[in-house]
Amino acid sequence: MNERLGNRLKERRTELGLTQGELAEMCLVSRKTINTVENGVFIPSTLLSLKLAEALGVSVEQLFWIER
Amino acid sequence: MSYRDRPEFDQPTAESVQRSRRTVAWMIALLIVQQGTAIFRHGADISVQVMGILAWAAVTLTLLWMVFGLPVRWLSERDQAILNDEWNCAISGDAARWGISALAIIGCGLMLARIWEPLDAGLAIYGLVNGALIVTVLRYAWLNRAEPGEDE
Numbered sequence: 278m279n280e281r282l283g284n285r286l287k288e289r290r291t292e293l294g295l296t297q298g299e300l301a302e303m304c305l306v307s308r309k310t311i312n313t314v315e316n317g318v319f320i321p322s323t324l325l326s327l328k329l330a331e332a333l334g335v336s337v338e339q340l341f342w343i344e345r
Numbered sequence: 346m347s348y349r350d351r352p353e354f355d356q357p358t359a360e361s362v363q364r365s366r367r368t369v370a371w372m373i374a375l376l377i378v379q380q381g382t383a384i385f386r387h388g389a390d391i392s393v394q395v396m397g398i399l400a401w402a403a404v405t406l407t408l409l410w411m412v413f414g415l416p417v418r419w420l421s422e423r424d425q426a427i428l429n430d431e432w433n434c435a436i437s438g439d440a441a442r443w444g445i446s447a448l449a450i451i452g453c454g455l456m457l458a459r460i461w462e463p464l465d466a467g468l469a470i471y472g473l474v475n476g477a478l479i480v481t482v483l484r485y486a487w488l489n490r491a492e493p494g495e496d497e
Contacts, residue, residue, distance in 0.1 A: 306427060306432070308492065
């Protein structure tokens with residue numbers, strides 16, 4: 278089964294006028310983590326997904342979904 | 346661009362440790378090879394050999410510290426969280442998997458080689474440990490290469 282994690286991290290971050298560095302700072306991760314999650318290279322843990330959703334003011338489901 | 350207080354100017358921050366992780370890793374493989382020549386130099390004085398082994402142990406431990414991120418007590422909680430974040434844990438794990446595979450392959454190679462050629466124990470240990478370490482560090486360095494731009 279070919280599944281991947283879709284996300285609208287970049288879209289939401291840009292809406293809020295945040296840089297990757299600023300979002301990384303808010304979630305206490307490196308900018309590389311944010312960059313790789315945005316590009317679909319890295320699948321974040323539940324904890325980080327919740328932190329990202331909280332920082333961006335949306336629910337996890339609005340931020341991430343499974344692409345089939 | 347935002348600024349952050351940095352009261353202890355003599356201590357590295359998460360950003361500086363990250364930078365050195367990216368740049369130094371490529372050099373360490375060379376250092377290990379260079380030290381190997383000192384350890385196994387024919388006719389070397391015992392003190393030279395001991396010095397070589399100590400230097401080798403220091404580089405090896407530094408490598409493990411760098412790749413697997415042992416606690417760095419001088420850093421703030423924020424810096425420690427950033428340094429050992431999920432991306433770093435993921436690439437450390439991947440690098441370790443490569444290292445263990447290299448260990449197994451080199452070990453099998455040495456076991457086969459000893460059928461035809463008697464092996465020197467020191468050289469075998471050195472080859473096994475360093476082969477695995479070099480693979481681990483290079484894999485880590487590759488996955489941790491250059492910080493991407495905002496929109497890359």
